[in-house]
Amino acid sequence: MKAVAAPRRERKKQQTRDALIQAALALFIAKGYEQTAVREVTDAVDVSERTFFRYFANKEDLALSLARDHTDALMRELAARPLAEPPLVALRNALHAAVEGLTAAGGALTGDSAYLSIMKLIEATPSLMAAHLRYMHERDDEIARALAEREGVDPVTDLRPRCVAAVFSGLFISANREWRYAGGTVEAMLATFDACADQVAGALSGHWT
Amino acid sequence: MKAVAAPRRERKKQQTRDALIQAALALFIAKGYEQTAVREVTDAVDVSERTFFRYFANKEDLALSLARDHTDALMRELAARPLAEPPLVALRNALHAAVEGLTAAGGALTGDSAYLSIMKLIEATPSLMAAHLRYMHERDDEIARALAEREGVDPVTDLRPRCVAAVFSGLFISANREWRYAGGTVEAMLATFDACADQVAGALSGHWT
């Protein structure tokens, strides 16, 4: 009668989903991902374990759900970059915009923003790290397609989109290692990425002497 | 009284380990990684399930054991490249040498070499893919150190080693996708890698028009 958009049922679902994510992340950060049983999460939200697996394919899926939001933001920002920017510049700026947008919206559980907390959790947990890497590399194709469209080249014939997308992933993953060092900051990560991006073209050709 | 190197006990261990690997890979290739229970592997070799986990930390560990050999070969070949070769060239040549060395030594279970079989298995199995990516990216540091030493730069101060190592991983992972397409060949993979390596420096600066 009132809400056109959200039937009550949908709202409750979203509510349960959010509650699961929030409870899980709090526990993961407090006592570690591996050390937190799914049961503990569902108990905190008062749903059955079975329900958990109806919302998330598995434990990793939940832990990475926020990381996915971050990647989504990156893709949106990339699409929004002016066409005047060449590929690597556009990627660099999109990354900055995405990260800054996310750190602003921080769920302050600890001193860190939600983004920082998740990234540190992932970086500190081998199984999450693995899943996250797979997810990121799966996005390579999407990035390649976006770049090809920007530059007006054929994404099948021309290897450059794929190539630059792969390089971007590599550099981003490398920069993400900054989280491992205690007190890793968003600024340090972005600074590392930028420095690499600036030097990469030169470093790839010839000797360094 | 005779063998200085290998006491009988050690030989038996190696033998069991090899048997487990071989039986497992045969089963994985025949019916898929996820569809093969550890129990089936241990039954084939006639050891207890518990023993399996004393040899391998987990199922993935076994599946990736061969992939690890391949990465080891890459590192050895890299160390063997003449210093006259600049970083990216040395990496490229090391990759060629490593891959060719491995495809030669093929355990012919199917028509593919052991190398090809494993890579296709990994590429087709999400959980293995994730674990493999993590493993490869963990090697980035090692590659960076090797490059720094080759070029005589400081691996801490200078970002270029880390940077080029990251790019190499990205490109190699990208090239590895070739395995996904039915009948992917070693040649196709290497050709893709080479083409990317040739274009990458140019593609990173400016527009592509």
Place this chain on the structure above:
DNA sequence: AACGCTATGTCAGTCTATGACACTTTGCAA
């Protein structure tokens, strides 16, 4: 020939994940 260390087997139990089936709630319509 007896002893100690090491590899292996057995067993019990935890945790993730999934299928089957019953029950409750919600949305919609007669």
Place this chain on the structure above:
DNA sequence: TTGCAAAGTGTCATAGACTGACATAGCGTT
């Protein structure tokens, strides 16, 4: 309003990957 069908949940049973504890068998030594 009543009532039905669909969607969401709970419960139960089960498979499969691990892990710790403890007993046993086997090699390697003295």
